[in-house]
Amino acid sequence: MNAMSPRFVPNFGPHLGSHFGQGFGMTATVSTGRRSLAQVRERLLLVAKWRALWLLGGFVLLAVCCLLRIAFLGTFEPAHASRTMAELLLPARGEIVDRNGVPLARDFKSYSLWFNPKALDNGPPLIRSPREVALELNRIFPDLAVNVLTERLKSGKPGYLRRRILPEDANRVHELGEAALEFPRETERFYPQGSMAAHVLGFVSANGQGKVGMEQVYNGRLTDPATRGQPAVLSIDFRVQGALEDELGQGMALSQAKGAAGIVLDVDTGEVLALASLPAFDPNKIDGAATPNIFNRVTNQVYELGSTFKPITVAAALDAGTVTDLGRRWQASRPLQVSGFQIRDSHSLGASLNVPQTLIHSSNIVTAQIADELGGARLKTTMQSLGFNERPYIELPARGFPLWPGGNWPRIQTMTVSYGHGIAVTPLHLASAYAALVNGGVWRPATLHRLSPAEVPAGRRVFKAATSAKMRQMLRMIVAYGTGSKADAPGFRVGGKTGSAEKPGQGGYQRSTLVSTFAAAFPMDHPRYVVIAMLDEPKGTMATSGQRTAAWNAAPVVGRVVPRIGPLLGVMPDETRDVDISDLLPLIPGEAH
Amino acid sequence: MNLTRDRVRSIGWAFVLTVCAALTAALTLRVNAVRSEVYKSEDRIVALQHEIGFLETEFQTRANQQQLKALNDVEFGYTAPRAEQYIEGERQLAALGKPAGPGAPKPVRFAAADLAADGAASDGGTAGGTRIMKMVSPITGIISDTASGKVQADKPEAASVKADLSSRLARIEMPEAE
Numbered sequence: 001m002n003a004m005s006p007r008f009v010p011n012f013g014p015h016l017g018s019h020f021g022q023g024f025g026m027t028a029t030v031s032t033g034r035r036s037l038a039q040v041r042e043r044l045l046l047v048a049k050w051r052a053l054w055l056l057g058g059f060v061l062l063a064v065c066c067l068l069r070i071a072f073l074g075t076f077e078p079a080h081a082s083r084t085m086a087e088l089l090l091p092a093r094g095e096i097v098d099r100n101g102v103p104l105a106r107d108f109k110s111y112s113l114w115f116n117p118k119a120l121d122n123g124p125p126l127i128r129s130p131r132e133v134a135l136e137l138n139r140i141f142p143d144l145a146v147n148v149l150t151e152r153l154k155s156g157k158p159g160y161l162r163r164r165i166l167p168e169d170a171n172r173v174h175e176l177g178e179a180a181l182e183f184p185r186e187t188e189r190f191y192p193q194g195s196m197a198a199h200v201l202g203f204v205s206a207n208g209q210g211k212v213g214m215e216q217v218y219n220g221r222l223t224d225p226a227t228r229g230q231p232a233v234l235s236i237d238f239r240v241q242g243a244l245e246d247e248l249g250q251g252m253a254l255s256q257a258k259g260a261a262g263i264v265l266d267v268d269t270g271e272v273l274a275l276a277s278l279p280a281f282d283p284n285k286i287d288g289a290a291t292p293n294i295f296n297r298v299t300n301q302v303y304e305l306g307s308t309f310k311p312i313t314v315a316a317a318l319d320a321g322t323v324t325d326l327g328r329r330w331q332a333s334r335p336l337q338v339s340g341f342q343i344r345d346s347h348s349l350g351a352s353l354n355v356p357q358t359l360i361h362s363s364n365i366v367t368a369q370i371a372d373e374l375g376g377a378r379l380k381t382t383m384q385s386l387g388f389n390e391r392p393y394i395e396l397p398a399r400g401f402p403l404w405p406g407g408n409w410p411r412i413q414t415m416t417v418s419y420g421h422g423i424a425v426t427p428l429h430l431a432s433a434y435a436a437l438v439n440g441g442v443w444r445p446a447t448l449h450r451l452s453p454a455e456v457p458a459g460r461r462v463f464k465a466a467t468s469a470k471m472r473q474m475l476r477m478i479v480a481y482g483t484g485s486k487a488d489a490p491g492f493r494v495g496g497k498t499g500s501a502e503k504p505g506q507g508g509y510q511r512s513t514l515v516s517t518f519a520a521a522f523p524m525d526h527p528r529y530v531v532i533a534m535l536d537e538p539k540g541t542m543a544t545s546g547q548r549t550a551a552w553n554a555a556p557v558v559g560r561v562v563p564r565i566g567p568l569l570g571v572m573p574d575e576t577r578d579v580d581i582s583d584l585l586p587l588i589p590g591e592a593h
Numbered sequence: 594m595n596l597t598r599d600r601v602r603s604i605g606w607a608f609v610l611t612v613c614a615a616l617t618a619a620l621t622l623r624v625n626a627v628r629s630e631v632y633k634s635e636d637r638i639v640a641l642q643h644e645i646g647f648l649e650t651e652f653q654t655r656a657n658q659q660q661l662k663a664l665n666d667v668e669f670g671y672t673a674p675r676a677e678q679y680i681e682g683e684r685q686l687a688a689l690g691k692p693a694g695p696g697a698p699k700p701v702r703f704a705a706a707d708l709a710a711d712g713a714a715s716d717g718g719t720a721g722g723t724r725i726m727k728m729v730s731p732i733t734g735i736i737s738d739t740a741s742g743k744v745q746a747d748k749p750e751a752a753s754v755k756a757d758l759s760s761r762l763a764r765i766e767m768p769e770a771e
Contacts, residue, residue, distance in 0.1 A: 074622040088639040108650050109643075192653035242658035491676025563673035573676035 086229070092187045094221065094228035096201060096214060098238045099273075099450045103231070105201050105215065105283075108190035111170045111183040113161040115152065119179040126180055130154045133178060137161070140172050164188055164284070189215075195282040197241050199296045200234065200275050200396070200448065203283035212294055214448060217395045235271035235450045240264050243564040244274040248533060251557035252278055255516075255538035255548070261297040261427050262557075264565065265530040267435040267521060269456045270444035272394070273529070273569070275299075275428075297536065300398040302424040305534075306501025307362045307550075308434075308519045309420035311471055314355060314367070315437055316382040317374045318467045326355045326470070327587050330366040338412045343368045356587050359474050360482030362498065364419045371418030376409030379417065385462045386436060386443055392428040393445030400426050420501055421509075427517070431532045434519050438475065438495070438527040441468040473581045476524040480581075481591040487520055487555040489562040491573025496520025496531075496558065498550035503537070513537050518554035522562055523571055524579040531565075533557040 096105040117125035126133055130153035131146075138146045141162060152161065161181075165173075170183045189204040202213025210219040214234060221227040244262045252260040264274040277297040295301065317323040329352040335344035349361045358366040371379055383389065391399040403424035405413055416422040428446055436443035441463030444456070463471075475495030478484045483498045499517040502509035517534040521527045533554045540546040544553045566573060665671055680686050693700065727736045 071618065071621075074625045085635045085639060088635075089642055103650075103653065106646070106650060109647070190650060190654075192650055193657045194654075194659050196658055238658065242662070246662055491679075560673075563675075567674075567679070572679055572681070574679070574681070575676050 090225065090229050093189060093204070093208070093223060094218075095231035096218070096222075097231040097233055098236045098241075099233065099271075100237065101231075101233075102238050104193060104197060104234070104236070104238065105189060105191050107187050109185045110164045110188045110190070111167060112163040112186055112188075113165050113170075113173060114158070114182045114184055115161050116158050116180055116182050117156045118158070119182065125156060126153060126178055128178070133176065133181075136176050137173070137181075140169055141165075189283075191283045193238060193242075194284065195280040196238065196245060197236055197275070198280045198283050199277045199294075199298070200236055200241075200272075201283060203286040205286075212296075212398065213396060216397055233450045235266075235273060235448050236275070237273045237568070239568050240565045241274040241276065243568075244531075244561055245276045245278065245280070247557050247561045247564070248276055248278055250560075251533065251553055252535060252538075254541060254543035255535055255553040256541055257516075257535040257538040257553070259297055259536040261301075261532075261534040261536070262561075263298055263427060263431045263530070263532045264561075265431045265435055265446060265532075267439040267527050267530055268444075269451050270393075270432065270435065270446045270459075271451055272446055272448050274565075275448075296396065296398045297534070298427050299392055299394055299396050300400040300426065302400045302402050302426050303515045303517075303534070303536075304403075304421050304424045304501045304504070305427070305430055305515065305517050305519075306420040306499035307364075308430055308497050308499035308517050309418065309423075310359060310362065310367045311437060311475060311497050312382065312386070312433060313371050313374070313379065313418040314359065314474070315463050315467050315471050316379055317370050318470060319382070319463050320374055320378050322373045322375075322378075323355060323370060326584065329354050330358070330369050332358075332363050332365050334365075336365055336368055336415070338368075338415060339410070341412050341416075343415060354587050356474055356477055356584055357591070359478050359497065360588060360591055362483055367419045368415035371414050372411065374414075374418075376411070376414035379414055380409055382462065383417070383423070385460060386429070386433040387445075388423065388425050388429055388433070392426050393432070393447075394428060395448045402426070402429065420499060427532050427534050430517070430519055431530050434521060434530045434532070436462045436468075437471050438468060438521045438524070438530070440465045472521075472524050472527065472579055473584055475521065476579050477581055477584060477588065479520070481588060483551045484518065484520070484555050486551060487518060487559040487562070489522075489559050489566075489573070491575045492562045492566050492571065493523035493525055493578050494520050494558065494562055495522070495524040495527075495579070496555075498555055500549040500551075512548070514548050516548065516550035516554045518550050518558050520558045520562070522566065523577070525577055528571055529565075529569060531558050531561055533561070 091107045093107055095103050095107075097103050115125075119125065130150050133153055134146045134149035137149055138144055144162065149161070152159070163186075165183065173181050173183060191198075191201060198213075200213050202211050202215040204215055205211050208223075210216040210222065214232070215222070218232045222232060244264055248260040248262045251257075260276075260278040262274070262276045263272060265272055275298050277293075277295075279293045281293040314323070331351065332345065332349050332353045333351045335342050343364055345364050349357075349363050353361065353363055353366050355366075355370070357363075358370075387393060388402055389404045391401050405417070405422060409417065413422055432443060432446050436459075441461055442459040443462045444459035449455075472495060475497060476493065477495075478497055479488045479494050484494075484496050487494050487496055496519055499515075499519065501515045501517075502511055503513040503515060504510075505513065515534065515536055516538050517532065519530070519532050521530045535550075535553050535557075538544070538548050538553045540548045547553070563573065680689075729736055
């Protein structure tokens with residue numbers, strides 16, 4: 001370019017100069033001679049040519065600019081689409097799904113009602129008086145108090161009047177004709193199943209943070225753009241969860257209990273298929289009144305679970321070899337007097353009982369004697385290896401610490417712990433322990449992640465396989481012939497143990513406030529699932545034949561849950577199969593009929 | 594201006610170059626037009642996916658477990674099937690349809706097809722079902738043969754799934770959005 005420009009400048013320069021300089025002097029030279037006239041004409045022509053050229057040049061420049069712009073747009077235009085489809089489809093917060101991929105928590109665009117006093121630039125924010133508008137709004141949303149609303153509208157401050165309103169309600173608000181009432185669509189967390197599994201899922205607070213359940217545990221990965229495209233998979237099966245909540249709710253209503261808790265646990269992997277704490281809360285309505293039901297009875301509340309501990313004690317004694325003969329008889333007629341404390345049964349169970357009879361009739365006296373022979377140290381070791389001395393293993397943030405007697409257990413402590421008193425654990429602890437009791441003796445931590453077969457933890461051995469096999473027989477006998485008979489769902493080979501523990505209150509244990517638990521597993525010939533049902537302070541009602549013990553309220557819940565969930569989990573009822581208990585039947589001649 | 598050979602060649606090259614440039618430009622424009630169409634379709638796909646998600650959520654909410662339970666409590670009263678209502682597998686199911694052996698007692702029937710109403714559809718059609726009037730088309734006058742049950746009998750059986758019964762019952766079917 002530098003080499004060329006000097007050549008062009010001299011060529012154009014003089015023409016430019018002459019054109020402008022002589023063009024202005026045109027009128028002055030008109031009247032001169034012919035020669036000058038010809039010159040003028042020549043100049044005029046030149047000027048005209050130059051003007052035309054300039055005009056042409058201008059148009060060419062414009063055309064080139066337009067073409068360049070078109071070419072630029074044609075080449076680089078899609079720059080605005082820097083967001084790919086995958087990014088656009090990425091949810092604001094990842095989904096949570098159950099083990100079969102059914103969504104339990106997902107994003108949902110819903111309308112909210114927003115008061116914008118600046119909607120009309122000048123003048124009052126509302127056309128009518130705040131009181132009138134508040135009355136109209138109250139007609140649409142009856143739970144919004146008129147006085148509070150009037151104050152909000154009078155104050156002239158922008159803010160939400162209500163989140164999550166229905167489209168038809170938004171239309172009705174629109175019909176009020178107030179420009180200041182806006183309804184923006186916002187992404188909200190939505191739980192299609194309502195209050196189901198609320199304690200497992202938790203909720204998302206107004207500032208987008210997960211609270212209470214897996215929303216809190218997964219908060220990082222649900223909000224991280226790299227991972228939130230993939231749903232978080234729980235071990236929960238929503239059909240099992242629904243059945244458990246249904247039946248627990250019904251059991252709770254029938255016995256007028258204060259609350260209820262339930263778990264379904266896979267005995268071989270530790271996966272939690274259902275976890276229910278009733279009364280539940282609705283995470284969709286969490287920003288309303290703060291709800292007291294957020295407390296999780298399964299993982300956070302510790303209870304003295306009573307007689308459900310007896311199988312654990314018997315298993316520990318079988319394992320340690322202190323009980324070698326299940327037919328050995330123990331006295332059951334006289335209450336035990338130990339260090340000024342009396343251990344008695346609810347009613348007389350006869351002069352003496354053997355081990356299966358002890359479990360079938362749930363005798364405190366005989367269990368205490370078995371534990372006494374076993375010794376505190378060995379019972380404590382077993383309980384420790386079942387995890388009773390630490391918080392339960394589960395991902396949820398709410399995990400209660402057991403009331404665990406430390407140090408060396410004195411004789412009376414050993415005896416009371418053997419039948420589930422003086423030690424308080426969560427129902428989840430009990431579920432994991434029962435899984436170890438029936439699955440061949442291996443304890444595994446409970447989890448809410450769906451595990452692939454390769455991810456199943458090895459666990460730790462607590463009981464010998466032979467002990468576990470004996471316990472399967474005896475747990476089945478309790479349901480077939482003993483206190484758990486109301487849980488005996490035909491064909492499902494249920495085995496389990498009742499537990500009705502008196503709650504500690506002022507001045508010792510209260511005989512009328514109970515915690516009724518039924519801990520079960522099925523099918524007993526090859527245990528797959530543990531089911532725990534617990535009722536907090538049930539009352540004796542018509543439906544429970546005036547009884548408040550677990551045999552009358554918690555056991556029937558299990559008896560109704562198992563037929564509903566068994567086929568869904570691949571356990572078919574079959575009345576031609578059962579665990580073989582023929583070697584133990586001669587030990588219970590009175591009960592087996 | 595004489596056209597030497599070299600000049601013709603260079604003019605030719607320039608022409609070819611110009612044509613190529615023009616073609617390239619046209620192609621670029623075309624490519625970008627298609628690309629922007631792709632972006633538009635992607636936007637539409639995104640919008641539709643959002644709509645599908647919205648409808649899915651609405652369906653799940655209206656058909657959630659608690660709603661279904663309330664409906665069942667009021668309308669249907671279904672309970673979990675009892676043990677004797679289950680069968681072990683395909684083999685046991687097939688055994689139910691086995692013809693009775695010679696000299697076997699006649700099966701006790703809890704229900705029987707009403708021959709007069711059902712016509713020739715039942716296997717006793719030759720005896721009792723002949724009295725029923727055949728359907729005659731009012732337009733063509735052709736006697737319809739559909740009531741004889743032959744049409745239904747030839748229907749191909751639904752594709753059977755090679756899985757055992759328990760796994761099929763335990764299966765859950767989800768509508769796929771993709």
